[in-house]
Amino acid sequence: MTNAADRIAVSTWSLHRMMGTTYPHNLDTLEVGPVTEAYGPVNESLLDIPSAIANHGINRLEIVSFHIPTRDKVYLGELKSALAAVDVTLQTLLIDAGDISDPLTSDRDTRWIASWIETANELGAERARVIAGKQKPTRDALDLSVKKLTELADGNAGSAVRLTTENWFDLLAEPGHVNFILDKLDGRVGLNGDFGNWGGPTKYADLRAIFGRAETCHAKASFVDGTLDEADYAACIEAAEAAGYKGPYTLIFDANAPHEWDGIAAEKAFIEARIG
Numbered sequence: 001m002t003n004a005a006d007r008i009a010v011s012t013w014s015l016h017r018m019m020g021t022t023y024p025h026n027l028d029t030l031e032v033g034p035v036t037e038a039y040g041p042v043n044e045s046l047l048d049i050p051s052a053i054a055n056h057g058i059n060r061l062e063i064v065s066f067h068i069p070t071r072d073k074v075y076l077g078e079l080k081s082a083l084a085a086v087d088v089t090l091q092t093l094l095i096d097a098g099d100i101s102d103p104l105t106s107d108r109d110t111r112w113i114a115s116w117i118e119t120a121n122e123l124g125a126e127r128a129r130v131i132a133g134k135q136k137p138t139r140d141a142l143d144l145s146v147k148k149l150t151e152l153a154d155g156n157a158g159s160a161v162r163l164t165t166e167n168w169f170d171l172l173a174e175p176g177h178v179n180f181i182l183d184k185l186d187g188r189v190g191l192n193g194d195f196g197n198w199g200g201p202t203k204y205a206d207l208r209a210i211f212g213r214a215e216t217c218h219a220k221a222s223f224v225d226g227t228l229d230e231a232d233y234a235a236c237i238e239a240a241e242a243a244g245y246k247g248p249y250t251l252i253f254d255a256n257a258p259h260e261w262d263g264i265a266a267e268k269a270f271i272e273a274r275i276g
Helices: 012-019 046-055 073-085 106-123 139-155 175-185 203-211 230-242 260-275
Strands: 008-011 060-064 089-094 127-129 162-166 190-194 214-220 249-252
Touching: 008 012, 008 260, 012 046, 012 060, 012 249, 012 260, 046 060, 046 073, 073 089, 073 106, 089 106, 106 127, 106 139, 127 190, 127 214, 139 162, 139 175, 162 214, 175 203, 190 203, 203 214, 203 230, 214 230, 230 260, 249 260
Parallel strands: 008 060, 008 249, 060 089, 089 127, 127 162, 162 190, 190 214, 214 249
Antiparallel strands: none
């Protein structure tokens, strides 16, 4: 990616209050769940989002799976057309449930995730991000995750959709376990690095330890009384860039203030000023 504009994306999660509704997952079925008015009235539907972000100067989008109201092929075609109409790239379908590291649910959740990878293919997404697991990082849990991620990669063989996972939940709560999983998978699954999932005194060193392998980034900023925490955000970006990260920064806004578009604009301007 050669310029700052090409390195900016946004997630539907950053607009979840504007979108209003979600479709919560039930992993016992492959059907999309019933609509839930989780965040108030609907101001923008998912089909409106590509045009909305394009109007704000962003041309890369990540969609969270629970924002998709149906996996009917006609609807998926409409969503794909809405993206193409404004030249917005679907960077990642974020498959936001499942625990393949739990032996009690691993087989079920792997099947469920595989069905959503098919949806990513239907939509022409560049990537599908899956959760490596939520269990404590015992060797058994790590090995089970590797086994199931390998199965998912095998099932997606030959596809243009790249599978990635993320430094998220207990299983991948430190760099050593992230690198263990990625090493075992030998390049078959990539990494989405997330600024907001780790904390503590080693946060920035830990991010540097994985961002050399990251292909995408969830660039979540903290806001205090509506004001972006510039020191933390700058340190996160510096850690990623110092590690050699060259991919897109997906703006993640999840604060009570300011307004969602204002928060997204603040993150965008801050990042572009540092990577331009």
